[in-house]
Amino acid sequence: MKKNLLALSAFLLLFHFSFGQLEGAIKFAKSINQDDLKRHLIIYSSDEFEGRDTGSEGQRKAVEYLREQYKAIGVEAGDPDKDYFQPMTLNFSPRRGEPAKDVKTENVISIIKGKEIPDEYIVITSHLDHVGVDNGQIYNGADDDGSGTVAMLEIAEAFKLAEMEGNGPRRSVVFLHVTGEEKGLLGSRYYTDKDPIYPLENTVVNLNMDMIGRIDPTRVAKNRDYIYLIGTDHDSQELHDVSEESNKKTLNMTLDYRFNDVNDPNRFYYRSDHYNFAKNGIPVIFYFSGTHEDYHQPTDTVDKIEFDLLEMRTQLIFYTAWNIANRENRLSLNNEEDNNSSYKHSEEELKSFEGIYVSETFPLDFKLFLLDNKLCWVPVGGSDEQSLMLDEIGEGKFESKITGLELEFRLKEIKNEIKTVSQRGTVVKKFSKFDKKMILTISGNKINFERKED
Numbered sequence: 001m002k003k004n005l006l007a008l009s010a011f012l013l014l015f016h017f018s019f020g021q022l023e024g025a026i027k028f029a030k031s032i033n034q035d036d037l038k039r040h041l042i043i044y045s046s047d048e049f050e051g052r053d054t055g056s057e058g059q060r061k062a063v064e065y066l067r068e069q070y071k072a073i074g075v076e077a078g079d080p081d082k083d084y085f086q087p088m089t090l091n092f093s094p095r096r097g098e099p100a101k102d103v104k105t106e107n108v109i110s111i112i113k114g115k116e117i118p119d120e121y122i123v124i125t126s127h128l129d130h131v132g133v134d135n136g137q138i139y140n141g142a143d144d145d146g147s148g149t150v151a152m153l154e155i156a157e158a159f160k161l162a163e164m165e166g167n168g169p170r171r172s173v174v175f176l177h178v179t180g181e182e183k184g185l186l187g188s189r190y191y192t193d194k195d196p197i198y199p200l201e202n203t204v205v206n207l208n209m210d211m212i213g214r215i216d217p218t219r220v221a222k223n224r225d226y227i228y229l230i231g232t233d234h235d236s237q238e239l240h241d242v243s244e245e246s247n248k249k250t251l252n253m254t255l256d257y258r259f260n261d262v263n264d265p266n267r268f269y270y271r272s273d274h275y276n277f278a279k280n281g282i283p284v285i286f287y288f289s290g291t292h293e294d295y296h297q298p299t300d301t302v303d304k305i306e307f308d309l310l311e312m313r314t315q316l317i318f319y320t321a322w323n324i325a326n327r328e329n330r331l332s333l334n335n336e337e338d339n340n341s342s343y344k345h346s347e348e349e350l351k352s353f354e355g356i357y358v359s360e361t362f363p364l365d366f367k368l369f370l371l372d373n374k375l376c377w378v379p380v381g382g383s384d385e386q387s388l389m390l391d392e393i394g395e396g397k398f399e400s401k402i403t404g405l406e407l408e409f410r411l412k413e414i415k416n417e418i419k420t421v422s423q424r425g426t427v428v429k430k431f432s433k434f435d436k437k438m439i440l441t442i443s444g445n446k447i448n449f450e451r452k453e454d
């Protein structure tokens with residue numbers, strides 16, 4: 001009896017504490033409004049920015065616009081030299097079938113430093129690029145991802161207003177607009193793999209938004225006030241719970257988990273920038289309102305955005321970020337054994353899979369090579385940037401989760417095994433050479449490849 005009472009009062013205390021925390025956010029959430037979102041998006045998705053193709057003149061105008069907005073609201077630069085830009089050179093083929101080339105571009109980054117735990121980071125992302133101009137038609141990308149971009153500007157402003165009233169976040173909040181998403185998540189990959197300005201091990205969560213301004217025509221339930229959430233419970237059940245709580249105690253909209261499955265055939269979990277954080281074990285939430293007939297069409301324009309919904313969804317993300325940033329403890333991770341059933345080959349073994357593979361029944365040849373001790377896979381002629389890093393799932397077995405393909409090397413051991421034998425005569429290490437067959441499984445189809453002779 002006593003024990004139950006104690007548990008009950010602890011629960012009430014916790015309830016009160018966390019509600020109080022969100023209650024403090026309401027006033028600032030109100031600064032996120034349709035009018036401001038619309039004002040930004042009319043400019044951001046205008047013809048002047050020419051569809052924001054990575055490295056283009058139109059994209060340069062877009063990043064300049066973002067920088068000016070952060071300066072105007074007084075949110076400081078997040079990069080070391082304090083100009084809001086994280087410059088990089090990416091290598092990709094500008095159009096299908098054209099050779100890869102080097103392109104200069106940049107992420108845009110700003111930060112509101114935490115007042116109590118500044119070394120822990122909430123990283124909020126959306127992609128600043130889109131697909132540019134094709135056949136004289138501008139792809140404005142109002143939803144993809146103008147919607148997420150302007151939402152971030154409004155979230156930053158709300159945190160800044162709170163900070164100016166002495167109510168700044170306990171942990172740091174980073175606003176990272178990434179480039180090169182449409183070329184293969186390249187700007188976010190640059191940040192996580194090459195130059196994480198803030199250490200990944202101190203990154204508590206990544207909240208990513210990509211297309212949050214429309215209504216999915218295929219959604220069965222027809223209430224408008226919904227958002228799809230993906231990834232919430234994948235690495236941290238606590239993140240899922242905090243996200244649910246942040247919604248229930250404020251907007252109480254529908255959080256729809258229709259696509260929250262890493263095996264969903266649409267593979268949304270792997271298709272936007274949060275994936276580069278998730279692959280590093282960082283808990284993520286991907287916010288998304290679904291695809292539509294204007295997806296990657298010149299008709300993805302600002303007049304089709306549901307601004308009342310964009311406002312509501314942006315406020316939800318602000319509340320969630322606020323809740324995570326101000327909690328007593330950092331979000332806890334699920335047990336690692338639950339997530340990764342990984343297998344580890346030796347470096348020698350991995351090296352033995354390198355080479356060029358050809359097939360009689362498939363038009364492309366593939367190169368397999370080692371990069372950072374990971375086996376990578378790329379069509380012959382593609383650049384390293386376009387390669388896919390393969391995960392090891394068993395002896396001679398690999399997969400690429402992004403594309404859903406699996407590779408299996410049929411290892412027929414040949415006779416000259418290399419053995420290291422101890423003095424007592426027992427084998428302590430055995431390494432066998434392999435023959436040269438690879439079986440590629442994609443969408444259930446198996447294709448046989450042979451390795452070309454060197």
Ligand SMILES: [Zn+2]
Binds near residue numbers: 181211
């Ligand atoms: Zn997108």
